[in-house]
Amino acid sequence: MSHVNQQKQKHPLHRFNGGLHLPENKALSLTLPLQKAAIPKQLTVPLQQHIGEMAEPLVKVGDQVLKGQMLAKPQGYISAPVHAPSSGTVVAIDLLPIPHPSGLPAPCVVIETDGKDTWGELLEPMPDYMHIDLSLLRERIRNAGIVGLGGAAFPSSVKLTPGLDNPIHTLIINGAECEPYITCDDLLMQTEAERILSGITIIRRLVGAEKCLVGVEDNKPEAISALKQAVAEHQLSWISVITIPTLYPSGGEKQLIKVLTGKEVPSGSIPAKIGMICHNVTTAYAIAQAVIEGKPLISRYVTITGHGVVQPKNLDVLIGTPVAELIQQAGGYTDRVYKLIMGGPMMGFALATDEVPITKASNCLLAADKNESPDPEPALACIRCGQCAAACPANLLPQQMYWYARAKDLEKVQEYNLFDCIECGCCSHVCPSHIPLVQYFRFAKTESWAQEKEQRAAERARQRHEAQLARKARLEAERKARIGQKKEALKKPVTTKASSDGGEDPKKAAIAAALKRAAEKKAALAESGVTPKNQEDLTEGQKRAIKQVNERRAVHEKDTTTSEEQGE
């Protein structure tokens, strides 16, 4: 083990620009043993808890469901299923409030739990995961509804299917947990280090990485030693658990990769481009649970913290549990509660109500008081002090971007690499003028997307319009050509008309040919003694009528040709 440790110490670390040393406030909620949250009366499971297509419900109101049963199946490639977190009855499938910055309701399956928590049929456990076919493993991870649990909630099976263009050599496991207050990853690493390593082993097999770097901030010594011990026990020499300095936002994917490897993910690209892939420790754990135990993703660790709750703690929570119930289980609100934030104080979003469920991506509930999260003071003019640029982990110039975002000069703000902003909040945090910089940048991004969409729509409309013009022009040209042909035809002497008619008009030629064919057929039939069926046994009157019709037709044909020609 000492050998392993020495190796870790030597790993060279790198720096990204800026970053902040924030008050950590992690001790508040860092208490063991970890408890399970009680099963609530109702579970509200949103159908979309991931990036991509919404899941399609498989159950209807009134259905009995068992724990772990799939409630909705993925639709399309980038999608994930959702499962019943406990047993009970489906009482509604409806638009309900979910934890989302927009505050808009979204489709959810509501289960009234029966309290028995009866497991349904589990997926087949795969303890022998080192020898299972890779596609089966991926299918399992997809069917278990695993998504990135670090916050982005991108379907993991998709991320674990690397393209052939970018072979993966390094697996990065993110245990940085750099946001203040949050401790759920810390506790998971402390209590489930072995399972996390199994998850890492599965991920490594799937992406074919040679080595794995686990980055953990140095404010989590117990988690680090738990991981290191597990690595040493299982002699996983390809895993290096690396202690990185506590500096917000080291847990940002691109920042962590920079700290651990010194490499920068190219702008607008993904880590796979430089042969790396990054997963959160919690995702690794969920993958191990899905593969080894056959358990779908129906619960997660959630930190309930802040000075707005009586007993800050971490709980093992069923997905779909209402936030209000969790707060109750943490002793309820204190008198000082002022804001309820889902996620950390830097990147989380404020909830308008606690009547929303926990989703797969919910890692923290921060009930903050007015000291922890005061209302921002009114923004003053930018004094161009550059503190924002000094703090920016993407090495942007927020002071310049702000200037152009304010002027709605979207082109200019994009020139200053707006889309490299990770919205970590460092600039807003340090700004002495209290300018909500991140908000300006979000606005500029949304406006840019809207503008781009508009431009695309306009481009489509333009193409359609041009196609229409072209078609009109073509039709007009064809008409002119036809008229021209007819004029040519008219110029020729009338006497030649009869002979030339059949030759010139393809339609008439076709008719003539068909008549000829029919006559030949008839003759052949007559030769063989067969007469047309419908002409047998005709009465005299009928024969006369046919003759008259034929005569009329001959006259009429002549008339139409003449009138057509006259019409020109």
Add this chain to the structure above:
Amino acid sequence: MQFTTITSPHSDRPNSVSRTMLLVILALIPGAAAMIWYFGWGILINMLLASFTAVVCEAIALRLRKRPIVPVIGDFSAVLTALLFAVAVPPLLPWWLTVIGIAFAILLVKQIYGGLGYNPFNPAMAAYVLLLVSYPVQMTSWLPPEMLNEHPLTLLQSAMVIFTGTLPGGLSWDALTMATPLDSMFTQLDQSKMVSEILMSPLWGDFGGRGWEWVGNWYLLGGLFLLYKRIISWHIPVSMLGSLLFFAMLFHFLDQEAYPFGMFHIFTGGTILGAFFIATDPVSACTTKKGQLVYGACIGLMVFVIRTWGGYPDAVAFAVLLLNMAAPTIDYYTQPRTFGHQGARRD
């Protein structure tokens, strides 16, 4: 339960403009106190008068612009401008010049552009230059430092001189004032005297003028405090002092008797004050780190050039204003390389 929703970050913001300005004012205290010690009560009277004028002018301008008055006055930027102006002008400057200077700084240099954050020029230095070119005699009538001063004035006498122009009995302006070390050095160099010869005068201490060098030291202390508090970054002061020292030493090396030694430039005139308190004014300076290095180095060079070959004794104000004009361009060409990009953005 319902809660307020505001976008992230939700953290308690540690900085504020008024805190920044107050810290700069705090950092100015040692240097300003040293100036009062060496040059008398006039400095203090000027500081009070300038501050009062600045606040009044700011309030009038805000009133005219229909902007909230109290929060803007409360950012202390006008007071800071006034204090920087007051420590830069001679101690017995007539009151009406202080008032004109500050009114110009606040109304025309700052508020007319939109107030704090929008002024392209450093208001205190613009006012200083306006007065220097308009009233060169009054603006160069410095007092001798305390140890050389045979006629120290009391607070009341200083006030009388400033507000009424009445000199204490029996004294003339010539008896009361003395050229600054910087002025005397270059005036005498112009008269073809040698540096070693000029330095024989009792005006000189170890590095610069007696008294003056200590004022510089106290400003330096304040400047280091600002660096420690991260109100300013090291880039501008270091590059400005470094480039001034470099050129001064280079020329001193070429001709020791025609060009004073390097430390002379650092510890005379407004160099230290300029490097830590004036060139670092964030609003009018460069904001990129590389840009700040260029900006500071250019100010250092301009100070040396104007002092050595220019017509005015001190050059910090001119150099700062010239580089204020160049700051946006320097910023544009010194953008940092964004994370994940190959090189810095170039058009």
